[in-house]
Amino acid sequence: MQKRDILIVGQGLAGSLLALELEKRGKNVMILDNNPIVSSSKVAAGLYNPITGRKMAKTWLADELFPNLSKYYQDLEKKMNTRFHFSKTIYRPFNNIEEQNDWSLRTMELGYAPYIKSTSSHSIEVDQLLDPLGGFFVNNSGMVDVATLVSACKKYFKAQDSYIEWSVPSEALEMEEEKIKLGSFVANQIIFCEGPMAAINPLWSDLKFRLVKGEILDGSCSLTIDHVVSKGIFMLPYKNYLRVGSTYDNHNQNEEPTEKGSRELLNRLSKLYSGNLKVLKHQAGLRPATFDRRPFVGFHHKHKNVAIFNGFGSKGVSLIPYFAMSLADHICFGKKMPLEVNPLR
Ligand SMILES: Cc1cc2nc3c(=O)[nH]c(=O)nc-3n(C[C@H](O)[C@H](O)[C@H](O)COP(=O)(O)OP(=O)(O)OC[C@H]3O[C@@H](n4cnc5c(N)ncnc54)[C@H](O)[C@@H]3O)c2cc1C
Structure with a gap:
């Protein structure tokens, strides 16, 4: 048996x-x-944005998450010797005059200044961009190429002899008072980071996940813009293509791209961009969300050496670094975790 301190299911x-x-x-x-x-x-599109939604409000924990986020990913890029973080300004066009007015009140609220780059009350005059009422530019925003990050980490863990490829069946887990046995491993603790798959793991059947399917298109077009445009959907210029996403579907719990999803995205795109997108790639995935929009971070109610780290929904890029540090501090130094994310809440 190989002895480890902690086993992690899911990379x-x-x-x-x-x-x-x-x-x-350590x-x-x-x-x-x-x-x-x-x-x-x-x-994942990998966007992080401190000001979201129709209400154009700061996201949950924005002041804790965003000031250090780009530094966190830049440091990780250095460690992995791979580029996957891109600081990108997000431009949010206004839908109507009412939104313009709401936004000017918002800008006067305490605590918003660090997240606002500038506001324009008229179109920013980018050829083929449909923004007649102008909009605002967000600070402290960006994009992480999550697939590249995960692939770089896999290479790193493999080199450390800390990774094996295995689809762990729930019945393979042997839980004892002080230790965990799984295949050829014995450990003090195990942490499940299974993403949407946790919804079918009997260990976590008490937790209610809300899996939300999302579809994304990558294509080429003649739009020349550096920043991300976000209004219901996003347009993300990346490498030599434009990424357009995402749909939100609570009913279909599969990872199949659909004609309906593609039509919905192209239809919404036509309200933001007057040119054509030549679709080159179409992908779909499931977001591991929860009903109260708070992640599940902490230990099992019956098994004290079994934990979960999941439920990050559509905000994994901004939430996961912060809660990875919190859970690691909790496990290693006994620091308290916020009750809001306790799986038993
Ligand atoms: C279309 C779409 C767009 C998105 N856009 C954004 C965005 O712009 N910004 C943002 O912050 N977030 C976005 N997200 C959400 C983001 O992708 C997630 O929050 C995040 O990736 C979740 O990571 P995870 O590690 O929890 O889950 P996953 O990425 O699903 O990883 C879980 C891993 O565990 C493995 N696994 C599961 N069970 C087992 C088992 N029993 N044995 C072995 N392996 C197992 C899985 O195969 C997988 O490799 C988007 C998601 C989708 C679908």
Whole structure:
């Protein structure tokens, strides 16, 4: 039997960043992942944006998450010797005059200044961009190429002898008072970072996941713009193509791209961009969300050495680094975790 401090099931963004934080704190980890072709992390657009939604409000924990986020990913790029982080300004065009007015009140609220780059009350005059009422530019925003990050981490963990490819069946887990046995491994603790797959793991049947399917198109077009445009859908210029996403579908729990999804995206795109998108790639995935929009981070109610790190929904890129550090501090130094993310809440 190989002895490890902690086993981690799943190597998406959650498992990768948690493993790195535990390793930084001196833990000897082993990651087990089934290396799927499609996963939430492999499909994610990877945007992080402190001001979101129709209300154009700061997202949950914005002041804790965003000031250090780009530095976090830049440091990780250095460690992995791979580029996957891109600081990108997000431009949010106004839908109507009412929104313009709401926004001017918003800008006067305390605590918004660090996230606002500028506001324009008229079109920013980018050829073929449909923004007659102008909009605002967000600061502290950007994009992480999550698939590249996960692939770089996999290479890193393999080189450390901390990764094996295995689709872990739930019945293979042997839980004892002080230790965990799984295949040829014995460990003090195990942490499940299974993304949407947790919804079918009997260990977590008490937790209610809300899996939200999302579809994304990559294509070529004649739009020349550096920043991301976000209004209901996003247009993300990346490499030599434009990425357009995403749909939100609570009913179909599969990872199949659909004609309906593509039509919906192109239809919404036509309200933001007057040119044509030549679609080159169409992907779909499931977001591991929860009903109260808070992740599940913490230990099992019956098994004190079994934990979960999941439920990051559509905000994995901004939430996962912060909660990976919090959970690692909790495990290694006994620091308290916020009740809001406790799986038993
Ligand atoms: C279309 C779309 C667009 C998105 N856009 C954004 C965005 O712009 N910004 C943002 O922040 N987030 C976005 N997200 C959400 C983001 O992708 C997720 O929050 C994040 O990737 C979740 O990571 P995870 O590690 O929890 O899950 P996953 O990436 O699904 O990773 C889980 C891993 O565990 C493996 N696994 C599961 N069970 C087992 C088992 N029993 N044995 C072995 N391996 C197992 C899986 O195969 C997988 O490799 C988007 C998601 C989708 C689908």
